[in-house]
Amino acid sequence: MDQYDSGGLGGLFDVPDQVLLNAQAPRRPVVESALPPVWGDRAELLIASGTLPARARALVPEWNRPPALMPSPNVRPGRKSGDNGPQALHNDRMVDRHFSRTELAELYDYFNHWNVSPQNDFYIDLVMQADSVLDVGCGTGKLHRVARERGHTGRLVGLDPAEAMLEVGRRDRDDVEWILGDLVEGPYDGETEPLEKGTFDLIVMSGHAFQVFTTDEELRANLASIRRLLSEDGRFVFETRNPAVRGWEAWSPERVRTVDGPEGRRATCVHRLREVQGDLVTFTSDYSVEDWDEPQVSRSTLRFPDAETVNGFLVEASLRVSAQYGYWDRSPLTEKSAEIITFARPA
Numbered sequence: 001m002d003q004y005d006s007g008g009l010g011g012l013f014d015v016p017d018q019v020l021l022n023a024q025a026p027r028r029p030v031v032e033s034a035l036p037p038v039w040g041d042r043a044e045l046l047i048a049s050g051t052l053p054a055r056a057r058a059l060v061p062e063w064n065r066p067p068a069l070m071p072s073p074n075v076r077p078g079r080k081s082g083d084n085g086p087q088a089l090h091n092d093r094m095v096d097r098h099f100s101r102t103e104l105a106e107l108y109d110y111f112n113h114w115n116v117s118p119q120n121d122f123y124i125d126l127v128m129q130a131d132s133v134l135d136v137g138c139g140t141g142k143l144h145r146v147a148r149e150r151g152h153t154g155r156l157v158g159l160d161p162a163e164a165m166l167e168v169g170r171r172d173r174d175d176v177e178w179i180l181g182d183l184v185e186g187p188y189d190g191e192t193e194p195l196e197k198g199t200f201d202l203i204v205m206s207g208h209a210f211q212v213f214t215t216d217e218e219l220r221a222n223l224a225s226i227r228r229l230l231s232e233d234g235r236f237v238f239e240t241r242n243p244a245v246r247g248w249e250a251w252s253p254e255r256v257r258t259v260d261g262p263e264g265r266r267a268t269c270v271h272r273l274r275e276v277q278g279d280l281v282t283f284t285s286d287y288s289v290e291d292w293d294e295p296q297v298s299r300s301t302l303r304f305p306d307a308e309t310v311n312g313f314l315v316e317a318s319l320r321v322s323a324q325y326g327y328w329d330r331s332p333l334t335e336k337s338a339e340i341i342t343f344a345r346p347a
C-alpha cells in the first residue's frame with residue numbers, strides 16, 4: 001500500500017437515511033419523506049376524488065407515464081436519447097438532462113449539498129494537499145469552489161461536458177479554470193488550450209462521475225487521458241458504487257426527497273429503476289419544483305463495474321492501484337462495501 005494514501009455523491013440516494021436526515025443544507029435544511037410504494041396508484045385515486053394537493057398532483061402524471069424513447073442513430077449502448085434521455089451536446093456526446101438542462105442543473109447543489117455525503121470531506125482533504133488538481137466531471141465544481149474558499153492557492157481545473165453545470169460553478173467563482181469539454185475531445189470551444197501532459201498532481205472523479213463511462217471504449221480512452229495528464233508522482237482518485245450491494249434496488253418512488261430549492265421553493269426528486277442489463281443500470285429521475293407546470297424527467301444509464309474490472313482497466317492504462325477502500329472512512333473494501341474508492345498512480 002502507498003504510504004501517502006494511508007492517511008481521508010452524486011445525485012442518488014446512496015447515503016444512509018440517518019445522514020440525509022441529519023444533513024444541513026448550505027442555507028436550508030433537507031427533509032426526506034417516505035411515501036408508500038403504492039403512492040402512484042393512491043395518488044390517482046386522490047386526484048379522482050379531488051383531494052390530492054396541487055403540488056403532488058403536478059408530480060403524478062409524469063411518475064406514472066412510461067418513458068417515451070426515441071431511438072437515435074448515434075446512441076451508445078445503454079445511452080438512449082429521447083424525450084427525457086441524454087442530450088447530444090458535442091460531436092454526439094451524450095449528457096443526461098439533469099446535467100444539461102439549466103433548470104435541472106440549478107437544482108444539483110440543493111440535492112447534493114456539502115454535508116449530504118462524507119465524500120466531500122474525503123476529497124477536499126486530498127485537493128488541499130495537492131498543488132494542481134483536475135476535477136473530471138466536476139459538475140457545479142463544489143470541490144474547487146470550497147478549496148478556494150479554504151485558501152487553496154494552486155491550479156484548480158474543473159472539466160465537464162455540461163455547460164449548465166459549469167455555469168453554476170462559474171457564477172460562484174471566477175478563480176477556478178472551468179473547461180467545457182471532456183478528456184477525449186478536449187475543450188469544446190476551439191479556443192481553450194488542451195490540457196498539457198504530466199500537468200496534474202491529483203486528478204479526481206467524485207460524485208460517481210466515473211460511472212458515466214458506460215462502454216469499454218469510453219473507459220479506455222478516458223483512462224488513457226488521465227494517465228497522460230498525471231505527473232509522474234501524481235494520483236488519480238475516484239469512486240464507483242460496489243455492484244455487489246445492488247444499490248440501484250433502492251432507487252424507487254418509495255423514497256421521495258424534498259429540499260428547499262432555489263428561492264426557498266420546495267423541490268422534489270424521485271428515482272425509478274428502469275432496467276438492469278449486465279453492469280448497466282438505467283433509471284429515471286423526476287424533478288419537480290413548487291411553481292413548475294410539470295415535472296422534468298431525466299433518464300440515465302450508469303455502469304457498475306466490479307473492483308476486478310476497474311483494476312483491469314487501470315492496469316491497461318498503465319496505472320497501478322496504490323490503495324482501495326470500501327467507504328469514506330477508509331475502511332477496507334469488502335463484498336458488503338457501498339463504494340469502491342480507488343487511488344491509482346502511474347505504473
Ligand SMILES: C[S@@+](CC[C@H](N)C(=O)[O-])C[C@H]1O[C@@H](n2cnc3c(N)ncnc32)[C@H](O)[C@@H]1O
Pocket residue numbers: 009010011094095096099112136137138139140141142159160161162165182183205206207208209212
Ligand atoms: C453526478 S455528477 C458529479 C458532479 C461532481 N463531480 C460532484 O461530485 O458533485 C456527474 C458529472 O459527470 C459529467 N459527465 C457526463 N459525461 C461525462 C464525460 N464523458 N466526461 C466527463 N464528465 C462527464 C456530467 O455532466 C456531470 O456533471
